Amino acid sequence: MITALLVMALGAVLLGAALGYAAVKFRVEGDPLVEKIDGILPQTQCGQCGYPGCRPYAQAIANGDADINCCPPGGEDGIRKLADLLGREFKPLSGEHGVEKPKSVAVIDENVCIGCTLCLQACPVDAIVGAAKQMHTVIAPQCTGCELCVAPCPVDCIAMVPIAESMDSWKWKYPVIEIRKAA
């Protein structure tokens, strides 16, 4: 009886030590879940989800404060990926945060721009260049299409222009399966 107890106790101590060692030795730095969620989010930094950027939203999802269907730029595809990652049910995009739109870039009408710098301050990725009293312009490849610069403009000279399909961005479509169509 005593031997058995001793054996069990010893086993518990050894296993506990091993677990404790492993916890220290293989400690994961940071929060990998937040990183992973952030990796799925489109990095538009638009704040449509109600958080100041993609990373805060990722943090909120990881903490369980936010739902996974609040990101319009990520679209259905993004929600599906988040659902896969987190093992949750897929949900359609929540309407209150906006609708999925084709990817666009901001274009400043340079004839109207008065150089007020308000859009510069609004841009989350510093994709607008210019200085006070000088006309501004958007660096298209760096624009994430977040629309945050549109509202502050006092002269409404910023328009969101959908990115047209070009030879470089053209994609082959998913094959249509006749069987599925017939079914």
Next chain:
Amino acid sequence: MLNSPYITKPASVSAVMFKVLAALLPGIAAYVWFFGAGILLQIALASITALAAEAAVLAMRGKPLGLFLKDGSALVTAWLIALTFPSIAPWWLIVLGVLVAIVVAKHLYGGLGQNPFNPAMVAFCVMIVAYPQLMSQWPAAGFTDFAAEFRAIFGADRHLDAIVMATPLDALRTVLRLPETRATVEGVLGSNATFGNIGGRGWEWVALGYLAGGLWLIQQGVISWRVPTAFLATLGLISGAFALVDATQYAGPTFHLFTGGAMLGAFFIATDPVSGATTVRGQIIFAAGIALLTWIIRTFGAYPDGIAFATLLMNICVPLIDMRTQRPVFGRKTGKTPDGRQP
């Protein structure tokens, strides 16, 4: 707009399936010659049930009926079930078997191309577990009385004593395992004239029929030569090795190859593309595995023939086998540059 390629080889799933059916004909002919036309009844029963079940399930699943009924895959399953079940089994046994195969083993897993297990073998295993006695009542060779067979299949009252006969495999297994006798392979098989010279009278001819059909399938490019070769070679080698050690207790390769379902298994069951391995090395491992398990079940197991269980066991391993036997792709093989230059 349709994309390239715009030309295709004249091949189709149904062509493949009907070639398989045609290749079964020599074996069936031998079957009829030695065991009577009862098997034809069973084949007809199985075919009708299979097509009806297929149509019903396809309709329920909302799939196009014409397209899938014509593919012939249900017929192949039906014929294999008929050929593996005893030809004097009652009609409801084969109907039940076919239903299990088509509804459960095939369509519950997603239909054509999706079933992880060979449907015919699932049917056989389910039935032999559920009705072991009925599944072991085989007609004696030379018994070709169609009326008696008809009664055995459809009659309510089954007088089978005159018809039934232990198959060679069954006899060997039962007698060799009796503790009080000192029976030998020679004693069991040799003492009984009805067991013929190689794999049991009649059965060896049926096996030859399957062999002929199988060779034709290889010639037609329907099945790969690797699967039957690996199967037969493994079965031959293992049985040969044990027969060398103790010929009195272990039957030799000729017996194993020409008895029971060995030839059917080698050319028609292990070659099922859907539930079998697809890579070149995988096919060899898969077929050799079935052969090895078959021999083990035949020799040490509780069931007369082991092909069905062996096939299902290897079916389980297929995803693993396929994953582990992927060949290196073009340009990624190591050390294969002829003038020694490393990629």
Next chain:
Amino acid sequence: MRRLFGFWGGIKPDSHKNESTRLPVAKAPLPSLLTVPLRQNAGASPRIMVKAGDPVLKGQMIAAPEDGLSVALHAPTSGHVRAIEARAIAHPSGLAGICAIIEPDGAERWVELEPLDAARTSPEQLRRRLREAGLVGMGGAAFPSYVKAGGTAIDTLIINGAECEPWITCDDMLMRTRGEDIVGGAIMLRELLGARKLLIGIEDNKPEAIAAMRAAATRADPGLEVVAVPTRYPAGGEKQLIRVLTGLEIPYGKLPSHFGVQCFNVGTAAAVHRAVSRGKPLISRLVTLTGNVAEPRNYEVAIGMPVNELIALAHPQADTDRYLMGGPMMGFALPDLAVPVVKATNCIIAASPTLFPAPTPEMPCIRCGACAQACPAELAPYELYWFARSQNLGKCQEYHLFDCIECGCCAFVCPSRIRLVDYYRYAKSSIRAREKDKLAADHARERYEFRLAREEREKQDKAAKLAAKAAETKAKLARASAGDESAPASESDDKKALIEAAMAKAREQTTPALNTDVHRMTAEQQAQVTVAEARHAAATATAAKDT
């Protein structure tokens, strides 16, 4: 006899080559308008040098190579530039690209040609000539030839005359009629690359071409070897031909030159010869017109000829329902018949339901493995299909999707009639798009984090400065009050100090509101600003003029 190597898989479709080789090569008449797409090669577009209304001479450079992999573009005939605008070009997408529209004057006046003596020209000069003559691979990929001619440590040069796709015969006819040009160009390329061996690989279903090339080769250089390779699609694929002739396998992601081999199409070799020893740029090519037409034939066609005017020459039959550019295995159905012939166009096939029947419905994959038996890249097409279909792109890459050369052998043999290549094309472009998006997202994240850090820093700087200022004011006040406690002026002094502090604060606030980014602008951004400012200046100028 050279030892040949095999390659795994491949198929033997009906070749249909005899139809278009019965008649000799003819010269296609000039169309009413030529549409010359600016970008015809893999890589970058050249810079356009002409504008609407400009007269051009035949062979005159209309677009100059710029940075990146670009080659020059020339006027295919003399005439006028009608416009520079976006037109539908030959691409499965049916998208438009910038084209130079040239109206021929019919005079065919050549620009002054400058032939070079290959033996007395430096390799750099020769390569520049290839680039300025607009040479790209004419086998279909249209890779700039000057780049490939610049490889170092090349041991074997291979000239590809295999032409394995059914129906196409333009290389066959070129070899029969212009063997000297091909051999001449091949020898120039060999000297340029310093290659030891020069092999010309031709499929053995083209005996006339083999004979003609052998004759031309013996006359030019007995060291040159014309090798008949077994006819099996895709023996004309670069990787497959290299494998057959040398036994080397070029993996995805590597170039033949890494293995000491370089491969050019016969058409490219002939064009090299014309470009160097006659000074003629690439402005026309042989195109096979075949399929459901009354008179299948090969034509010498000016680049930019609209396809609809070209096919009229061969008299298509009434039941023709679409036209394919390229072969039936790897070509594509033209979404628009007004598209022009480009440097990579080798064949136009009139398709009818009898010649190219509509596919029967797709059945489920039965894992028969026929595709794996046929795949020359030795992939597992059935696995790739499964992964691509379920959009499991990671697995696709794991099973080497990008090693797929899209030859179509798998779809050709599939008994279930699955359009396998469509799935691979879809998966490949999805993966490419995904990687591009990922890159952009990473970039955006970096910029966003940088901005946050910057704002944080600015806030801290500001706080520090304010604190310092406040402390200073306080000290001043303290000093003032300590110096003269009863002085009546102390109140005004006090006020003055406060005003000063407020003004300092205001200054502090305005400075950081300016875009601090201006000081960290990249060259690219700077350029954008300059351009934008120029636009702005022009706009204000016009606005001023208007008022």
